[in-house]
């Protein structure tokens with residue numbers, strides 16, 4: 001589980017071409033793709049090591065409504081606007 005105060009980074013997902021239940025996210029730390037269930041949201045990191053391991057990350061498809069929602073939440077957090 002993630003620490004409460006830290007907003008997790010958003011990794012862009014791509015759909016698995018062979019399995020509609022799977023999305024892939026490119027991890028810049030592991031330098032490979034991690035696979036997750038095909039739904040936007042928070043995931044425990046599948047990282048071998050690196051800074052994402054502790055708190056996990058959010059995944060969303062590029063251009064999706066979920067991605068815009070996460071960006072808005074992050075902006076509110078940064079700008080300290082009440083939710």
Ligand SMILES: [Zn+2]
Pocket residue numbers: 027028029030031034045046047048050052
């Ligand atoms: Zn990783």
